[in-house]
Amino acid sequence: MAFPERRTADILLTILLFAAVCTAIYCARRVLLIFFFAILFAYLIDPVVKFLQRHSLFFKDLRGPAVVEVYVAFVIAIVLLGYGLAPSLARNTVKMIDGIPVLLDGLSTGEIADELGGKYGWSDEQEFRFKAFLARHKVDIQAVVRGADRYLSHAAQVLASLALIPILAIFFLRDGDHIANVLIQMFSSETRWAGIRVVADELHIMLTKYIRAQVLLSALSFVFYAAALLLLRFPHAFGLAALGGLLEFIPVVGWMSTAAAILSVGIVSHSHWIWAAGLLVIWRLVQDYYSTPRIMGSHLEIHPLAAIFAVLIGAEIGGVVGIFLAVPMIASMRVIWRVCCGSESEPGAQGSGSAMVRPVPATRFVETAID
Numbered sequence: 001m002a003f004p005e006r007r008t009a010d011i012l013l014t015i016l017l018f019a020a021v022c023t024a025i026y027c028a029r030r031v032l033l034i035f036f037f038a039i040l041f042a043y044l045i046d047p048v049v050k051f052l053q054r055h056s057l058f059f060k061d062l063r064g065p066a067v068v069e070v071y072v073a074f075v076i077a078i079v080l081l082g083y084g085l086a087p088s089l090a091r092n093t094v095k096m097i098d099g100i101p102v103l104l105d106g107l108s109t110g111e112i113a114d115e116l117g118g119k120y121g122w123s124d125e126q127e128f129r130f131k132a133f134l135a136r137h138k139v140d141i142q143a144v145v146r147g148a149d150r151y152l153s154h155a156a157q158v159l160a161s162l163a164l165i166p167i168l169a170i171f172f173l174r175d176g177d178h179i180a181n182v183l184i185q186m187f188s189s190e191t192r193w194a195g196i197r198v199v200a201d202e203l204h205i206m207l208t209k210y211i212r213a214q215v216l217l218s219a220l221s222f223v224f225y226a227a228a229l230l231l232l233r234f235p236h237a238f239g240l241a242a243l244g245g246l247l248e249f250i251p252v253v254g255w256m257s258t259a260a261a262i263l264s265v266g267i268v269s270h271s272h273w274i275w276a277a278g279l280l281v282i283w284r285l286v287q288d289y290y291s292t293p294r295i296m297g298s299h300l301e302i303h304p305l306a307a308i309f310a311v312l313i314g315a316e317i318g319g320v321v322g323i324f325l326a327v328p329m330i331a332s333m334r335v336i337w338r339v340c341c342g343s344e345s346e347p348g349a350q351g352s353g354s355a356m357v358r359p360v361p362a363t364r365f366v367e368t369a370i371d
Contacts, residue, residue: 033321034161038168042176043211045070049173067173071166195339202335206300210328213299218248220291221283225258228279232272234265251323252315255284300331 025032052066059065113134117127172179184196222245229237240262247254259280266273292311293304300307307327314326 030161034164035168036325038165039172040207040211041165042169042172043207044215045074045169046173064174067170071170074166199336199339202339203332206331206335207328209299210296210331213295214249216295217287217292218245221245221248221287224283225262228276228283229262232266232276232279234262234271234276235269236265240265250320252320255280255287296327300327300334302327302331302334306330 048070049063049066052069053061053063056062056066056069059069113122113127113130117123117130122130180200184193184200188196222241225241225244226238229240234240240258243261244255244258247258250257259277262276262280263273265271266276289308293307296302296307297304307330310326310330311323314322314324314329316322318325
């Protein structure tokens with residue numbers, strides 16, 4: 001008997017190949033995440049592309065020009081919004097930046113307790129307790145300041161990566177179906193093409209529902225932020241609400257950035273920022289433990305408890321990225337399991353493992369199910 005045995009050698013080579021693929025995926029995780037977010041962005045704006053494709057005055061039923069029209073409209077909207085808000089936003093940003101050192105110095109020395117006590121009518125005992133609290137956590141406050149400095153130093157790199165997302169989404173919007181077919185043919189045998197296509201179609205429908213749920217959650221956040229900030233008479237209430245709605249797509253970092261922006265504006269403009277902080281905490285609890293599990297569960301057909309469990313496991317494994325990917329990953333595994341088990345129970349399915357399934361209409365890889 002030859003050593004090593006052929007079966008043993010095949011097993012070892014398979015393990016090595018699997019380890020090499022996992023290592024490559026881990027090393028390229030940042031690039032893969034950008035491509036994944038580009039696919040999600042393509043799903044987000046695809047309904048608009050399909051609408052223009054059907055109702056365009058000049059390029060009806062042509063997908064490429066419809067994609068260009070959507071991007072041109074998007075750029076024009078950003079320019080108009082910037083033209084309308086830039087002067088006021090610039091003045092308030094400069095005012096906020098000038099006030100941040102004074103605020104941090106007041107937190108470090110405890111002088112902010114005198115200012116808050118005079119504004120809200122605190123007693124001497126309350127001011128003393130707040131000063132003692134700030135003195136005990138002076139090191140923690142300084143650590144937060146250093147963390148903010150590091151966060152701002154990486155902001156340019158993050159923005160550069162985010163700028164690639166809409167650019168890459170153009171290719172998925174225009175050639176998504178062709179890309180899907182090429183990948184299926186590249187990584188599977190011809191006898192399995194039909195079965196893998198069915199899985200891809202089911203995943204397409206799942207991602208469409210996932211984006212719908214995210215849009216609904218963002219709309220709920222926008223309504224809450226707008227109502228709360230208007231009630232507390234914050235400046236730029238609708239602008240901050242729009243920011244909060246957009247950042248709702250980003251777990252943890254999104255709502256933390258929104259809260260930081262709202263509280264900073266409230267502190268600088270001497271608004272009721274303490275009440276705003278309380279409302280933000282309450283809304284976060286409602287959104288994370290009530291709205292998100294139920295909306296995601298109803299759209300993706302998973303139990304709300306499973307959605308909460310997936311998010312907690314994702315946070316433990318991958319942090320912010322794990323939180324974002326947890327729900328679509330568990331929904332994808334459910335889809336794959338359902339399709340594969342259903343195909344195995346189909347009459348006439350081959351016992352050799354080939355994916356013989358009932359034929360279904362093929363949908364486009366990045367087109368939504370909205371017709």
